[in-house]
Amino acid sequence: MNDVFSGSVGLVQPQTFQCSDPLPLKSGAVLPAFSLVYETYGTLNADASNAVLVCHALSGNHHVAGYYDANNREETTGWWDNLIGPGKPLDTNHFFVVGVNNLGGCYGSSGPNTVNPKTGKLYGADFPVLTVEDWVDAQSRLADHLGVQCWAAVVGGSLGGMQAMQWTLTFPDRLRHAIVIASAPKLTAQNIAFNEVARQAILTDPDFYGGHYYEQGVVPARGLKLARMLGHITYLSDDQMAEKFGRSLKDGALKYSYDTDFQIESYLRYQGEKFSGYFDANTYLLTTKALDYFDPAAQTGGSLDAALAKAKADFLVVAFTTDWRFSPERSREIMTALVHNGRRVSYAEIDSVHGHDSFLLDDAQYHAVLRTYFEEVVL
Amino acid sequence: MNAKSNKPVRLDLTTLRADLDAIAGWIAPGERVLDLGCGDGTLLRRLMDEKQVIGYGIEKDPACVLECIRSGVNVIQVNLERGLAGFENGAFDHVIMSLSLQMIQNTVGLLNELLRVGHEAVVSFPNFGYYTHRQAILKGRMPVSESLPYQWFDTPNVRFFTIADFEALCAEQDIVIHEIIALDNGVRVHEDINFLGDTAICRLGRA
Numbered sequence: 001m002n003d004v005f006s007g008s009v010g011l012v013q014p015q016t017f018q019c020s021d022p023l024p025l026k027s028g029a030v031l032p033a034f035s036l037v038y039e040t041y042g043t044l045n046a047d048a049s050n051a052v053l054v055c056h057a058l059s060g061n062h063h064v065a066g067y068y069d070a071n072n073r074e075e076t077t078g079w080w081d082n083l084i085g086p087g088k089p090l091d092t093n094h095f096f097v098v099g100v101n102n103l104g105g106c107y108g109s110s111g112p113n114t115v116n117p118k119t120g121k122l123y124g125a126d127f128p129v130l131t132v133e134d135w136v137d138a139q140s141r142l143a144d145h146l147g148v149q150c151w152a153a154v155v156g157g158s159l160g161g162m163q164a165m166q167w168t169l170t171f172p173d174r175l176r177h178a179i180v181i182a183s184a185p186k187l188t189a190q191n192i193a194f195n196e197v198a199r200q201a202i203l204t205d206p207d208f209y210g211g212h213y214y215e216q217g218v219v220p221a222r223g224l225k226l227a228r229m230l231g232h233i234t235y236l237s238d239d240q241m242a243e244k245f246g247r248s249l250k251d252g253a254l255k256y257s258y259d260t261d262f263q264i265e266s267y268l269r270y271q272g273e274k275f276s277g278y279f280d281a282n283t284y285l286l287t288t289k290a291l292d293y294f295d296p297a298a299q300t301g302g303s304l305d306a307a308l309a310k311a312k313a314d315f316l317v318v319a320f321t322t323d324w325r326f327s328p329e330r331s332r333e334i335m336t337a338l339v340h341n342g343r344r345v346s347y348a349e350i351d352s353v354h355g356h357d358s359f360l361l362d363d364a365q366y367h368a369v370l371r372t373y374f375e376e377v378v379l
Numbered sequence: 380m381n382a383k384s385n386k387p388v389r390l391d392l393t394t395l396r397a398d399l400d401a402i403a404g405w406i407a408p409g410e411r412v413l414d415l416g417c418g419d420g421t422l423l424r425r426l427m428d429e430k431q432v433i434g435y436g437i438e439k440d441p442a443c444v445l446e447c448i449r450s451g452v453n454v455i456q457v458n459l460e461r462g463l464a465g466f467e468n469g470a471f472d473h474v475i476m477s478l479s480l481q482m483i484q485n486t487v488g489l490l491n492e493l494l495r496v497g498h499e500a501v502v503s504f505p506n507f508g509y510y511t512h513r514q515a516i517l518k519g520r521m522p523v524s525e526s527l528p529y530q531w532f533d534t535p536n537v538r539f540f541t542i543a544d545f546e547a548l549c550a551e552q553d554i555v556i557h558e559i560i561a562l563d564n565g566v567r568v569h570e571d572i573n574f575l576g577d578t579a580i581c582r583l584g585r586a
Contacts, residue, residue, distance in 0.1 A: 336465040342433045347455045365441050372448045
């Protein structure tokens with residue numbers, strides 16, 4: 001299975017974990033049963049001490065590394081394949097890596113686009129609203145199923161970093177290291193505001209039908225496209241956009257119409273359309289809510305120091321200089337709270353022009369930090 | 380704290396080791412220690428091993444950050460010119476600044492930050508008043524020595540001061556110098572330290 005020469009884990013297949021034990025949710029609702037789609041790479045060692053959980057962000061999924069189709073690797077490669085594989089920074093020759101599609105996702109795990117056993121119809125808007133805590137609870141059931149009592153590390157970027165942080169609070173004894181990248185201890189008002197505009201784009205799309213659009217045979221593609229276009233702007237830095245697109249024109253001349261004049265317009269439209277073709281609008285709504293709700297300090301009177309007092313894991317916190325959606329200041333809040341608790345923590349602030357998207361890219365210093373941490377500290 | 384990001388500053392080992400020896404002598408077992416400009420983490424690693432301290436290093440150089448992670452030293456990559464915003468008052472027993480105060484623009488601001496987040500600070504710096512430095516100036520050239528190993532055109536140092544200058548600043552800022560150790564080529568000197576010492580190591584606090 002290992003494609004040693006290319007550093008890829010090679011051809012992979014998703015698996016499904018069915019959990020028939022009810023899952024109580026933070027909202028008060030209970031999921032009587034659920035399923036999670038996941039992938040694994042590498043081999044779990046005899047004492048199950050080398051397992052690393054990868055948590056995904058807003059639009060990610062369980063397909064983290066490797067590919068589905070050898071004849072179409074470009075289109076079917078996992079979203080964090082540059083990080084994970086034999087000889088890569090998260091080296092599958094040493095680690096057993098698990099990628100999971102979160103509850104409420106749209107890639108096969110129980111979610112709005114799966115069948116509600118009570119009604120026999122797709123859940124749609126009836127799927128309960130979830131929180132980061134709920135995701136972590138569901139992931140812990142998968143850990144039980146895989147025989148992993150204690151993760152060597154839980155790693156994630158953005159919303160994935162929030163899950164890594166939540167693991168240290170809900171299950172302090174079930175992970176040794178939390179690697180929190182381009183994340184935040186809570187969203188700022190500005191950040192929630194972006195999410196709300198994205199949600200309004202979906203909710204007011206005439207094809208949304210209150211979340212039950214599946215039954216109508218349509219999808220709120222316009223809303224989802226707008227949501228993605230807005231999100232995309234916030235994932236890039238001003239400088240990078242200027243460098244990549246500037247004011248260059250799509251067809252060489254201004255059109256004096258509302259057609260696409262500038263390259264950036266064309267790019268955003270393309271990204272939005274592509275996204276609305278494969279992602280589920282209800283999952284987008286639900287996931288942005290989970291982002292908005294995350295605030296571990298809310299339970300300790302607003303003190304992040306007090307909230308993180310429960311954590312026992314060692315932390316690596318990483319931020320990127322041009323990331324304004326999840327700015328280095330937010331990561332430094334996590335770092336200082338951990339220092340105030342006397343926890344082991346390192347904080348790397350990576351010089352990058354690529355904004356929030358940097359966490360998905362192959363930057364030499366960023367990957368060197370992760371490689372060194374995995375090889376010298378986690379292993 | 381290195382001004383040139385790709386070139387870790389290394390003083391000669393005798394001075395460095397003597398400096399670290401003196402600093403380590405003031406740190407009690409189990410303390411919380413913050414080392415500003417921790418370089419590759421040598422001092423913190425030693426304090427972790429010998430004194431079981433809970434230690435954190437601040438370092439902006441990417442190569443040094445990797446070295447710290449490699450040796451299991453907690454490292455925080457921020458620029459000291461921004462101060463220590465975010466850290467609570469009194470979060471550390473000792474805040475250490477070994478041979479890098481002279482590389483910081485905001486000297487007074489940083490000294491006050493040191494004594495805000497730390498109960499005490501330990502600061503070491505090259506002494507511009509050392510006799511060979513004075514001789515060089517008398518001959519009309521800027522001093523180059525083991526404690527000031529740079530040419531004027533490539534030095535990362537931005538502040539040039541003597542032990543006497545530092546004492547005057549501390550008095551003005553209500554900073555108490557609890558102890559001061561001066562070294563000459565790694566050997567302690569006891570008399571006329573502003574003339575005979577190439578390096579000074581001070582334990583600072585508030586009155």
